[in-house]
Amino acid sequence: MTTTTRRLDVNRRSGWRSWLGPFFTSDIGMKWMMALTGIGLVAYVLVHMIGNMKIYLGAEDLDHYAEALRTLLYPIVPETGVLWMFRFGLLAMFIIHMWSAIVLALRNRRARGKIRYTAKRQYLAANYANRTMLWGGVIIFLFLVYHIADLTLGLTNPDFVAGEVYNNVITSFQIWWVALIYIVAQIALAFHIYHGAWSVFQSLGLSNPRYDEWRRWLAVVFALALLIGNSSIPIAVQFGLLQVSG
Amino acid sequence: MDVTLRVWRQPDSASEGGFVTYEANGVSADASFFEMLDMVNEELNDRGEEPIAFDSDCREGICGTCGVMIDGHPHGPQRGTATCQLHMRKFKDGDTIVIEPWRAEAFTVVRDLVVDRSPFDKIIQAGGYISVNVGAAPDAHDTLVPRPAAEASMDAASCIGCAACVAACPNGAANLFTAAKIAHLGLLPQGQPERYLRTVAMVETMEDYFGSCRNYGECETACPKSISIDVIAWMNRDYVAAQWKNFRKQGQQV
Numbered sequence: 001m002t003t004t005t006r007r008l009d010v011n012r013r014s015g016w017r018s019w020l021g022p023f024f025t026s027d028i029g030m031k032w033m034m035a036l037t038g039i040g041l042v043a044y045v046l047v048h049m050i051g052n053m054k055i056y057l058g059a060e061d062l063d064h065y066a067e068a069l070r071t072l073l074y075p076i077v078p079e080t081g082v083l084w085m086f087r088f089g090l091l092a093m094f095i096i097h098m099w100s101a102i103v104l105a106l107r108n109r110r111a112r113g114k115i116r117y118t119a120k121r122q123y124l125a126a127n128y129a130n131r132t133m134l135w136g137g138v139i140i141f142l143f144l145v146y147h148i149a150d151l152t153l154g155l156t157n158p159d160f161v162a163g164e165v166y167n168n169v170i171t172s173f174q175i176w177w178v179a180l181i182y183i184v185a186q187i188a189l190a191f192h193i194y195h196g197a198w199s200v201f202q203s204l205g206l207s208n209p210r211y212d213e214w215r216r217w218l219a220v221v222f223a224l225a226l227l228i229g230n231s232s233i234p235i236a237v238q239f240g241l242l243q244v245s246g
Numbered sequence: 247m248d249v250t251l252r253v254w255r256q257p258d259s260a261s262e263g264g265f266v267t268y269e270a271n272g273v274s275a276d277a278s279f280f281e282m283l284d285m286v287n288e289e290l291n292d293r294g295e296e297p298i299a300f301d302s303d304c305r306e307g308i309c310g311t312c313g314v315m316i317d318g319h320p321h322g323p324q325r326g327t328a329t330c331q332l333h334m335r336k337f338k339d340g341d342t343i344v345i346e347p348w349r350a351e352a353f354t355v356v357r358d359l360v361v362d363r364s365p366f367d368k369i370i371q372a373g374g375y376i377s378v379n380v381g382a383a384p385d386a387h388d389t390l391v392p393r394p395a396a397e398a399s400m401d402a403a404s405c406i407g408c409a410a411c412v413a414a415c416p417n418g419a420a421n422l423f424t425a426a427k428i429a430h431l432g433l434l435p436q437g438q439p440e441r442y443l444r445t446v447a448m449v450e451t452m453e454d455y456f457g458s459c460r461n462y463g464e465c466e467t468a469c470p471k472s473i474s475i476d477v478i479a480w481m482n483r484d485y486v487a488a489q490w491k492n493f494r495k496q497g498q499q500v
Contacts, residue, residue: 023489027458028449028482104458108417111457113351118252118265119318119344124325125463126416133460199461205483207476 027107030100035203037093038196042222044090045189049229056236059166059245066165098141105134129195136192143185150178170244173237182234190227197222247273247339251286253298254346259354259362265344268298279322279332280305280312299358305330307470310406313413314359315346320410320468328408328470348413352420352455363409365455366423372451373444374427376436395433402429404471414468417457422465424452425481426473432484442488449485 023029051069054062072082123131146156150172154160159171173179197219201207207215236242248271256263268290273282280302287297303311307328314329316322322332337343345359353361403426411422428445431437437444459478466475 022446022450023486026449026485027453028485029489031458031482032486104460108419108457108460111351111418111455112416113349113353113418115349117315117318117346117349118254119315119346121416122318122323123462123464124467130460130462131416195461202461202475202479203459203482205479205481205486207479209476212476 027104030104031203033096034100034104035200037097038200040093041090041097042193042197044086045193045226046222049226052233053229055166055169055233055242059164062166062169063164067163098137101134101137127195129191130199132191133195136188139188140185140192143181143188146181147185167244169233170237170242173234173242176238179234179238183231186227186231189230190223193226194219194223247275247334247337249273249282249334249337249340250342252342252344253358254355255298255358256347256355257296258357263355273334275333275335277334278305278330279316279334280330282334299356299360301360302330307331308406310408313348313408313410315344315348315413317344320348320413321408321470325467326470326472328406328410331470348409350409350412350415350418350456352418353409353412361409363407366407366409366420368455369420369424369448369451370427372447373440374431374448376431376440378436389435391435399430399433402426402433402473402477405430405469405473406471408470410468410470411465412456414464415457416462416464417460419459419465420452420456421459421478421481422469422473422475424448425477428484429477429480432480441484442491445481445484445488446492449481 024033051065054065070080070083129136149155150157151165151168154162154168157168157172160168173182198215201212201215233242248269251268251270252265253268254263255266268286270282270286273285277285280300283298283300290297300314301311303309305312307330310328312329313321316329316332321327321329322336324332324336347353347355347359348361348363352365353363356362405423405426407423409420409423412418412420415421428448432441432445461475463475466473
């Protein structure tokens with residue numbers, strides 16, 4: 001009996017037998033790309049959060065930090081040169097991360113078939129975090145668009161003044177629904193990282209019984225640190241602990 | 247005990263299927279799940295109706311022939327056993343039990359609860375073997391196998407190919423099956439000569455039919471042999487190594 005299943009169009013490999021071609025079009029290769037870009041993005045998010053903590057030191061510290069980022073390695077590279085390098089790097093990682101997620105999601109939908117189980121599936125291992133990776137990712141993406149419009153470009157922030165990072169953040173977060181958007185996005189990010197930070201070891205084949213137990217803890221601590229650190233800012237602004245300066 | 251069954255009935259792969267409700271009355275709690283189905287089939291037979299078709303062979307959990315979705319659990323609610331090792335004492339009197347075939351795009355329903363799992367054969371044909379000269383049995387100490395490798399390989403080799411991993415996976419992925427087969431051979435000295443060609447061939451064949459792994463871990467809980475998803479991590483690692491080694495060896499291939 002022959003099977004009716006055919007290879008997905010998107011799954012069709014070219015005859016080009018280099019290492020990169022077949023590897024990065026395979027599901028496993030795409031998971032590798034997703035894992036590697038995920039590590040890069042999460043490292044950025046962590047550095048970003050640590051930088052954000054400068055807000056508790058006052059306007060001068062935060063604005064100076066922002067200026068320092070623009071003039072990083074200034075005399076050696078042009079002003080904002082390093083900043084743009086990071087931006088392009090992040091953009092590339094985002095595109096690869098989302099591209100592989102979308103391609104794999106389409107393949108998976110197809111592979112799962114049209115007829116679903118009638119009895120409610122009794123999941124034993126799958127949890128909320130890993131079943132919502134795709135939609136969590138969409139929420140994070142939409143948030144990022146808003147976040148850049150809000151605090152980088154100042155499009156949605158009427159009181160935006162370029163360079164006055166501290167005041168821009170606080171005038172934005174004083175609106176309750178803006179604060180809420182930021183907190184909701186941080187919760188989505190925490191769920192995403194809760195699964196992602198654990199999953200990375202599996203996708204890259206780095207799991208090992210010697211430290212497998214710690215992978216879960218690493219993911220929990222990482223997700224919680226980002227959630228608490230980043231959400232603390234809109235919460236502090238809402239409670240009036242951080243005020244517009246000068 | 248009395249139970250109500252909602253069973254997927256489908257005359258052949260071309261026809262539409264649907265659920266039919268049957269009553270199984272006076273079932274012994276010590277009966278196995280398939281003995282209960284056998285009793286229902288006897289009654290259907292007596293009434294001149296077509297019995298429920300389901301796969302089963304050894305009925306002791308070692309052949310991998312059986313497997314149905316029971317109330318949303320592959321192989322039923324009991325962990326680490328195939329459907330044939332499930333007993334009616336796991337259910338309560340008066341329960342309604344929903345019985346469905348494995349669902350995945352690659353598996354077509356042949357009849358009722360029987361699915362065509364030949365994509366698994368395709369994966370095995372791609373490289374799930376070792377090439378040896380047949381002849382007299384080699385001496386047992388001819389090829390030394392490190393103890394940890396033997397143990398890990400044996401854990402992977404316990405896969406019976408029942409396809410519960412695919413049935414359990416929300417992505418319809420066969421990574422646990424393929425990884426178990428790759429690890430089973432790739433961990434042993436006998437599997438080394440063809441290791442990297444095997445890994446690539448089996449993974450690529452798998453991807454022709456099945457979805458990708460999202461690290462849910464559902465397959466591990468559904469597996470009647472409780473094979474760990476660690477073998478999937480091993481396959482992910484070996485696949486990268488294989489692509490690299492094969493690339494390096496390109497000029498040497500005949």
